[in-house]
Amino acid sequence: AQTVTQSQPEMSVQEAETVTLSCTYDTSENNYYLFWYKQPPSRQMILVIRQEAYKQQNATENRFSVNFQKAAKSFSLKISDSQLGDTAMYFCASSGENNAGNMLTFGGGTRLMVKP
Amino acid sequence: DTEVTQTPKHLVMGMTNKKSLKCEQHMGHRAMYWYKQKAKKPPELMFVYSYEKLSINESVPSRFSPECPNSSLLNLHLHALQPEDSALYLCASSQVGAFMVFGTKGLMNTEAFFGQGTRLTVV
Numbered sequence: 001a002q003t004v005t006q007s008q009p010e011m012s013v014q015e016a017e018t019v020t021l022s023c024t025y026d027t028s029e030n031n032y033y034l035f036w037y038k039q040p041p042s043r044q045m046i047l048v049i050r051q052e053a054y055k056q057q058n059a060t061e062n063r064f065s066v067n068f069q070k071a072a073k074s075f076s077l078k079i080s081d082s083q084l085g086d087t088a089m090y091f092c093a094s095s096g097e098n099n100a101g102n103m104l105t106f107g108g109g110t111r112l113m114v115k116p
Numbered sequence: 117d118t119e120v121t122q123t124p125k126h127l128v129m130g131m132t133n134k135k136s137l138k139c140e141q142h143m144g145h146r147a148m149y150w151y152k153q154k155a156k157k158p159p160e161l162m163f164v165y166s167y168e169k170l171s172i173n174e175s176v177p178s179r180f181s182p183e184c185p186n187s188s189l190l191n192l193h194l195h196a197l198q199p200e201d202s203a204l205y206l207c208a209s210s211q212v213g214a215f216m217v218f219g220t221k222g223l224m225n226t227e228a229f230f231g232q233g234t235r236l237t238v239v
Contacts, residue, residue: 037230045208045230046230106159109157
């Protein structure tokens, strides 16, 4: 079983500033992926960034990067140069070994507001 | 084409109605999912289809009936719903999660692609 916890229900940041969203997880699996998904008001879940647990190097995707601390089971998301379009719900999620597909376990979400 | 298309986008139905939600993808994904999302909550997994067979049912009431007619289509048939079933229903697809090579299990890159959801209101 996997659990994912996001301790920040809401956050705000000024445009062009940097913000970090926290996520911790628990899993008994050896191989797993971690994800950050963004859900804007349009409702569609969009993958922001993905981390493979066996890779020590932190994933980066343009303005988005993660700080993956495997021993601490921590997976935070840093958004640099925040833009108004980054306003959305952000969900941290994990998936593990299974033959059925990518069953995602989601955290409770963090609502991010980027202010002009 | 990296789209998952869901229809309809909005649906209002009475408690005695029968309706269906539809989901389609053409990415060659062999795993498809239904999630239910209440307001301000994360998505909750309902069903998983792997190679067109139902592999996971997360104790969903029988008034929700999934169907996977082929590898590109996923339906969710609704009957005798309750007002508390009102929610956003999300469909997703991905490659199948794991594989076996020489007896060793490996984990595939299984990014899930989501549709825009169907906003369901039960009156």
